[in-house]
Amino acid sequence: MTALRIGTRGSALAVAQSTLMLERLAKATGRDVELVTIASEGDRTQASLATLGGTGVFASALREALLADECDLLVHSLKDLPTALHPGLVIGAIPARADARDALCARDGLTLDQLPEGARVGTGSPRRVAQLKSRRQDLEVVDIRGNVDTRLGRVGDDLDAVMLSAAGLSRLGLLDQATELFGLGFWPTAPGQGALALEVRDGDSGPDLTKGLKALDHRETRLIATAEREVLAGLEAGCAAPVGVTAVVDAGLLLVSATVYALDGASRLSASHGVTLEPSGLASQLADVHEVAGRVVDELLANGAATLAPLGDSAKGTDAE
Structure with a gap:
């Protein structure tokens, strides 16, 4: 019996994430599972993610390989995956989410408030730029790329x-490098941050892979990640738009909160709405997700979010590392 093939980028983080899924898929299916490394446009250039367009920078080559049957599934960082469905592909599983918070990794164990005036902080995310500037206008924020x-x-x-993601650091065994972790209540992160997505060909998974995907899928994570991504999609926002979204499920209540920042961090708009999830099947709960995400989007747009940040055609990607 041939091995199941996971398509992955070659970065240390991508390989670590894919290896984690490899081990779980092998256990769930009883099949051998192997990694297939695929280079993406985002791996070939050090240009700014925002100038590259963001959406699909890391996903396009992987998806082409999947459609060409060079692999059987893909493992993505969900926050880097475009919100629009790709023809012929579906998200087969969203495993349980890791830590969704952002992490500051500073010299000498410093926190954000302890950094000296004019300190240089690196990030490739316009959202993080805006959040840093919102807290500390004196900081020099430097656009960076690399693993x-x-x-x-x-x-x-x-x-x-x-600035990095806590989940990425943790998966690499480097969380001890973080000198501060930011609570999601006042520092919302990218939609889907901390979650992985397993993408497969639509209707072409086979019984073993279908069984494995079902074992790995985590309903609560799927609901909250879908809510966050629907806010992003509704705003027509992406890597050029500093938008943070956080969704949580507590005692059957789904709460979705989103903040849109001005690029310079000088101002922001926030909206929060909740809905009691239907106790029945996933389809009805996803309908609840769609409804509450839509209310968050409507409030933000009604209050002027489109004039505050680049939304619509001016925002063509997702928040990326």
């Missing part, structure tokens, strides 16, 4: 700190 080790290596060299 996690490369970014961390600049701390104490030409940068005082970098």
Whole structure:
């Protein structure tokens, strides 16, 4: 019996995430599972993610390989995956979410408030730029690219700190490099941050892979990640738009909160709405998700979000590392 093939980028974080799914799929299916490394446009250039367009920078080559039957499934960081469905592909599983928070990794164990005036902080995310500026207008925020080790290596060299995701650091065994973790209540992160998405060909998974996907899918994570991504889609926002969204499920109540920032962090708009989830099947709960996400979007747009930040045609991607 041939092995199931997972398509992955070659970065240390992508391989770590895909290896985690490999182990779980092998256990769930009883099949051998192997990794197939695929280079993406985002891996071939050090240009700013915002200038590259954001959406699909890391996903396009992977998806082409999946459609060409060079692999059987893909493992994505969900926050890097475009919100629009790709023809012929579906998200087969969203496993349980890891820590969705942002992490500051600073020299000398400093927190954000302890950084000296004019400190240089690196990030490739316009959302994080706006949030940093919202807290500390004096900071010099530097646009950076590269893998996690490369970014961390600049701390104490030409940068005082970098911003990364707690989930990524944890998956690489580097969470001890974080000097501050930001609570989601006042520092919302990218829709889907901390979650992974397993993408497969529509209707072409086979019984073993279908069984494995079902075992890995986590309903609560699917609901909250879908809510967050529907807010992003409704705003027609992406990597050029500083938007943070957080959804939580508590005692059957889904609460969705979103904040749109001005690019310079000088102002922001927030909206929060909740809905009691129907106790029945996933389809009815996803309908609840769609309804509450729509209310968040409507309030933000009615209050002027489109004049505050680049939305619509001016925002063509997702928040990326």
